[in-house]
Amino acid sequence: MKPAAFTYHRARDVDGAVDLLSELGDDAKIIAGGQSLVPMMNFRLARPAHLVDVTALPGLSGISTDEEGLHIGPLTTHRAVETAPDSLLGPDHAVLREAMAWVGHLPIRTLGTVGGSLAHGDATAEWCLLAVLLDARVVVRGPGGAQRTIEAADLFLGFYMTTLAPDEVIVDVVFPRPAPHCALTEFAERAGDFAAVAAAVDLDLAADGTVRGGRVALGGVAPAPVRVPEAEAVLQNGGPAGPELFAACAEAAEAAIDPPSDADGSSDYRRVLARTLIVRACEEAAAR
Amino acid sequence: MTDRLLITLTVNGEEHELLTPARRTLVDVLRHDLHLTGTHVGCEHGVCGACTILVDGAPARACLMFAVQAEGRQIRTVESLAGPDGLGDLQRKFSEHHALQCGFCTPGFLMLAEGFLADNPEPTREEIREAASSNLCRCTGYQTIVDAIGACADERRASCGAVCGRPADDPADERSRA
Ligand SMILES: Cc1cc2nc3c(=O)[nH]c(=O)nc-3n(C[C@H](O)[C@H](O)[C@H](O)COP(=O)(O)OP(=O)(O)OC[C@H]3O[C@@H](n4cnc5c(N)ncnc54)[C@H](O)[C@@H]3O)c2cc1C
């Protein structure tokens, strides 16, 4: 279908975009890569009366590192992350680059952005899962130049809702700590589809191969990406990185979650998928 | 609400000025306003790939971009592939390898492959399969499309010899095209 009519605004700077959004109210939406918003508009699931295009805003794309951690500008495309050289995205964050292969297909990744993904808040989106797993901080600017930082744990309310206000613009995404032993894997019916279930694991691995703790996060098992404390407790108890520990971790997650049933799979199916994928993610994370 | 915007688009190296409603997608402008009907349109939600074009050299869905957003960017469509002497090399490979039947998906696959090969001139068969999985074809079963893209990569590599990478008969090439 064709989208409903709207008025197009091209923002020149972040404060200008915020002013426009405040002025236009609920009828206005930001458009970045358009890879989530335009399909929704073409389906008429979204009918914003105004679009504020942020793609021309200066300084909001690119990857850099400072004492705060790794910064990824919200307008950075999935493809730019996928092709980032080691000098920008070292082994401590290689998981971000590798996870991009799971985000749709090449022609989606060339336009879709990191900030758009986080703001869209899909429960199976790779960026949302990685943000929750790695305690990403999302820096947003609102009316009057007010800047605040939202912890990823507080960003996603589920069902595509977030704690972003309609007149706030994401201006930075920070991954504060290194994650050298981290992996994301998932299962989808067809390559490039949104995952039925996605699993991401960040292991605290000693040099001798002992697991001293770690994080486990799942997408597709709840309305928003979730961490699984029961599985993390197993990693916290520690042990040699290997099949026994990983299976125990995965089984703890399987018992703890209560995924929804829908066209992509029943609740039981998703539970089994989660178990399998956690083992795989643990293996990949330990192998790094 | 029915605002029309005056925009300038650069398509296949040529500049076009036009008045367009903001809600008009790039694929509709290409087809209906610029009469470049080579680019097809299927699903209008990014899944089928029939509308795939190049934006600044990279494959993108023309159904998921408003024309106004394409201002200042270099757009390339399937019409740019043929030269004065007829079909381009990629198109010839599609023809030779029977990579099309009804042809509906072909412009999208061609532009996908054109952008993909520019980025990765020496792909493995697995990489070609991965890239081709982005678009849908309801006729060929995909094998011949993968063959055609691989053959085009081989030919381009052979024709520039050692200048642009490893020689064409390098045994490290893991592609198997039996
Ligand atoms: C066929 C297909 C397959 C896909 N598969 C996947 C997949 O497997 N995994 C996945 O994660 N995604 C997938 N996507 C979605 C894709 O990753 C999108 O790029 C992404 O979700 C949104 O980014 P965008 O820049 O395109 O945002 P847009 O579509 O432009 O915007 C999305 C939302 O974010 C808001 N927004 C955008 N930028 C900002 C900002 N800076 N500050 C505040 N709000 C902002 C917009 O207002 C809108 O609500 C797929 C898309 C398609 C079409």
Ligand code: FES
């Ligand atoms: S028409 Fe654009 S992807 Fe199907």
Ligand code: FES
């Ligand atoms: S040739 Fe008919 S859809 Fe591909």
